[in-house]
Amino acid sequence: MTTVRGYAAQDARTPLAPFQFERREPGVDDVELDILYCGVCHSDIHQARDEWGGSIFPMVPGHEIIGRVTRVGANVTRFKAGDSVGVGCMVDSCRACTSCKDGLEQYCEQGGPTVTYNGRERASQQPTFGGYSSAMVVDQAFVLRVPDNLDPARAAPLLCAGITTWSPLHHWNVREGQRVGIVGLGGLGHMGVKFARALGAHVVVLSHSENKRQDALRLGAHEFVVSSDTGQMKARENTFDFILDTVSAQHDLNAYLRLLRRDGQMVLVGVPEKPLELGAFTLIGTRRKLAGSMIGGIRETQEMLDFCAQHEVVSDVEVIPIQQVNDAYTRILRGDVKYRFVIDMKSLK
Numbered sequence: 001m002t003t004v005r006g007y008a009a010q011d012a013r014t015p016l017a018p019f020q021f022e023r024r025e026p027g028v029d030d031v032e033l034d035i036l037y038c039g040v041c042h043s044d045i046h047q048a049r050d051e052w053g054g055s056i057f058p059m060v061p062g063h064e065i066i067g068r069v070t071r072v073g074a075n076v077t078r079f080k081a082g083d084s085v086g087v088g089c090m091v092d093s094c095r096a097c098t099s100c101k102d103g104l105e106q107y108c109e110q111g112g113p114t115v116t117y118n119g120r121e122r123a124s125q126q127p128t129f130g131g132y133s134s135a136m137v138v139d140q141a142f143v144l145r146v147p148d149n150l151d152p153a154r155a156a157p158l159l160c161a162g163i164t165t166w167s168p169l170h171h172w173n174v175r176e177g178q179r180v181g182i183v184g185l186g187g188l189g190h191m192g193v194k195f196a197r198a199l200g201a202h203v204v205v206l207s208h209s210e211n212k213r214q215d216a217l218r219l220g221a222h223e224f225v226v227s228s229d230t231g232q233m234k235a236r237e238n239t240f241d242f243i244l245d246t247v248s249a250q251h252d253l254n255a256y257l258r259l260l261r262r263d264g265q266m267v268l269v270g271v272p273e274k275p276l277e278l279g280a281f282t283l284i285g286t287r288r289k290l291a292g293s294m295i296g297g298i299r300e301t302q303e304m305l306d307f308c309a310q311h312e313v314v315s316d317v318e319v320i321p322i323q324q325v326n327d328a329y330t331r332i333l334r335g336d337v338k339y340r341f342v343i344d345m346k347s348l349k
């Protein structure tokens with residue numbers, strides 16, 4: 001066992017604070033890494049505050065992890081000490097079900113994947129602890145190779161915000177000539193804009209914050225619409241091929257669904273605390289489709305990282321010391337983040 005330092009939430013109401021805990025000794029298939037950077041995802045807040053229910057405390061959040069390998073087990077051939085690696089939202093899955101065999105471990109049919117934190121290890125049932133910490137040990141099958149030309153701090157959010165937006169854009173074959181809406185310009189949304197633009201689509205940001213207009217255009221959007229402006233929304237009804245909804249709070253789905261043309265597709269990736277309302281007429285009137293999507297598989301996460309290296313896509317980040325993580329949570333909830341906080345783990349020392 002190795003003792004590591006981190007930050008944990010002790011319950012759903014108290015701020016995160018320093019916490020020491022044990023990591024297992026690397027087994028034959030394990031990679032041990034020193035964590036350099038970890039992004040702050042809105043899911044960290046939902047879970048640390050138990051907004052989705054069933055949170056396990058103490059909780060060390062963090063699933064946008066960039067690190068450097070320190071040791072590897074005897075069976076590990078793809079990684080060696082010194083390599084730059086990433087770990088995202090999953091650290092294990094059953095590896096035998098159809099979804100796992102298809103490289104879609106996030107949809108593992110044996111109780112879901114083992115999530116990086118706020119989950120339990122499959123054999124021992126010990127709680128998993130995430131990336132707001134100095135080091136971790138992960139099975140090689142869930143470790144990603146981080147291309148050298150990606151700035152490590154700016155690459156960290158790719159491990160969740162990146163793959164969560166990349167996967168649906170790919171799965172639904174978003175391409176040149178299509179009109180694509182990105183709802184919510186936060187950590188996920190800003191990556192959605194970058195990817196949809198890189199795939200050649202006409203990109204429209206739909207935001208409830210008028211003050212994000214300049215940023216949206218700079219990040220690659222062709223148009224910016226304030227969702228409270230009924231005139232602007234009305235003018236765009238029945239025009240979109242694809243809409244990606246990244247909103248973390250209650251909002252009116254129907255207002256966005258009406259923007260889809262016949263047979264258009266909307267995909268939810270945001271996970272508000274309470275159920276959203278759906279008007280049947282909004283779907284049936286023009287055969288619109290609504291789906292959801294969760295992160296992405298390990299294989300496609302590697303493909304996404306390689307795409308980012310080739311097209312120089314990284315996140316817009318504000319790097320913070322871990323002592324500011326509670327302030328960062330407050331600022332995310334206020335919409336005051338451009339566009340992802342990333343914790344520099346040197347600050348733990």
Ligand code: NAP
Pocket residue numbers: 040041042043044046160161164183184185186187188189206207208209212246247248249250251268269270271272293294295332333335337339
């Ligand atoms: P974020 O950085 O806080 O961005 C969320 C955005 O939603 C905000 O920037 C804001 O955009 C919009 N928004 C917030 N409150 C709103 C309100 N009251 N009404 C309308 N719009 C509002 O969060 P994130 O890290 O991108 O995560 C977004 C959501 O995705 C979270 O619920 C998170 O848990 C979820 N998530 C899901 C997956 C998955 O696998 N499906 C993976 C990661 C995260 P504007 O100011 O532009 O309106």
Ligand code: ZN
Pocket residue numbers: 041042043044063089160161
């Ligand atoms: Zn996340």
Ligand code: ZN
Pocket residue numbers: 093094095096097098099100101105107108109110
């Ligand atoms: Zn499985």
